[in-house]
Amino acid sequence: MKYKFQNKCGFTLMEIMVALAIVSVFSIGLYKVYSSMTMSNQAQTQVLEIQQNLRGAMFLLKKELRMAGYDQSRSRRFTLVSLSPFEFTYDVPDNTGEFDGKLDPIGESFSYVLNGTDLVRTNVTAFTVANNIQAMGLAFAFDRDNDGQLDTYDVGGNPFVIWAVDTDGDERLDYNLDSNADGVINAADDTDGNGVINTADGAALGNTIPRDLIRSIRIWLLARSTISVNNYEDNNMYIAGSQVVDASLNNEFMYQLRTATVRCYNLDDVPFIN
Ligand SMILES: [Ca+2]
Ligand SMILES: [Ca+2]
Numbered sequence: 539m540k541y542k543f544q545n546k547c548g549f550t551l552m553e554i555m556v557a558l559a560i561v562s563v564f565s566i567g568l569y570k571v572y573s574s575m576t577m578s579n580q581a582q583t584q585v586l587e588i589q590q591n592l593r594g595a596m597f598l599l600k601k602e603l604r605m606a607g608y609d610q611s612r613s614r615r616f617t618l619v620s621l622s623p624f625e626f627t628y629d630v631p632d633n634t635g636e637f638d639g640k641l642d643p644i645g646e647s648f649s650y651v652l653n654g655t656d657l658v659r660t661n662v663t664a665f666t667v668a669n670n671i672q673a674m675g676l677a678f679a680f681d682r683d684n685d686g687q688l689d690t691y692d693v694g695g696n697p698f699v700i701w702a703v704d705t706d707g708d709e710r711l712d713y714n715l716d717s718n719a720d721g722v723i724n725a726a727d728d729t730d731g732n733g734v735i736n737t738a739d740g741a742a743l744g745n746t747i748p749r750d751l752i753r754s755i756r757i758w759l760l761a762r763s764t765i766s767v768n769n770y771e772d773n774n775m776y777i778a779g780s781q782v783v784d785a786s787l788n789n790e791f792m793y794q795l796r797t798a799t800v801r802c803y804n805l806d807d808v809p810f811i812n
């Protein structure tokens with residue numbers, strides 16, 4: 539007996555398989571669209587968060603640094619107290635709105651220090667200005683010849699301001715961050731590739747410079763996203779002052795670097811010590 543299966547109103551196995559294949563191809567496509575949307579949403583949220591974090595911190599730092607050394611009475615008691623930890627003073631009006639020209643033991647000293655990945659500002663009390671700061675870099679320009687101009691070095695016949703750091707922690711500037719004298723401070727200035735730009739890279743200053751001659755400050759803040767973003771890649775080498783940060787070591791995290799330069803006019807009156 540011959541069994542004949544006929545399915546006039548249903549589907550053949552082949553039709554079902556074709557339909558399934560189409561559906562699965564379509565679903566994979568949908569999933570990909572969905573996951574890339576999720577990723578870009580995640581990425582956007584992270585970017586916004588980093589931007590807000592950096593903007594606020596940099597705004598405060600710049601505003602406050604402009605005040606470094608401020609003293610209406612020119613008592614010369616207010617200055618950059620220390621490069622590391624980074625601390626400075628300025629005169630703050632008392633209850634009656636008067637600037638007394640005296641350095642009060644409480645409330646007229648300001649420090650910005652990276653504690654882990656928290657940028658902490660300390661005045662009377664300490665508070666975290668920004669989170670997820672991967673690196674804070676500072677470099678300093680000075681006026682050693684006291685002509686009212688920031689001191690420079692020569693790049694192809696043009697003067698460039700010397701951005702210097704203190705590499706050995708003795709509170710005197712000893713190194714021009716532009717190791718290869720091309721006018722740009724970047725990862726190429728870490729000539730031995732050890733992750734830090736210092737005297738081993740070859741551009742030590744002829745004379746070390748005391749803190750008192752600093753007239754301008756450059757700030758780098760490098761922030762990182764709180765959480766990783768799937769499939770995100772950042773292979774940049776970031777610079778934050780003398781530090782070189784290789785983002786590829788923390789791939790899938792988003793980085794953002796913000797820099798600013800502050801001319802500290804209130805430091806001009808600080809006495810010449812050396
Ligand atoms: Ca005071
Ligand atoms: Ca000068």
Ligand SMILES: [Ca+2]
Nearest residue numbers: 716718720722
């Ligand atoms: Ca350079």
Ligand SMILES: [Ca+2]
Nearest residue numbers: 728732734735
């Ligand atoms: Ca180096």
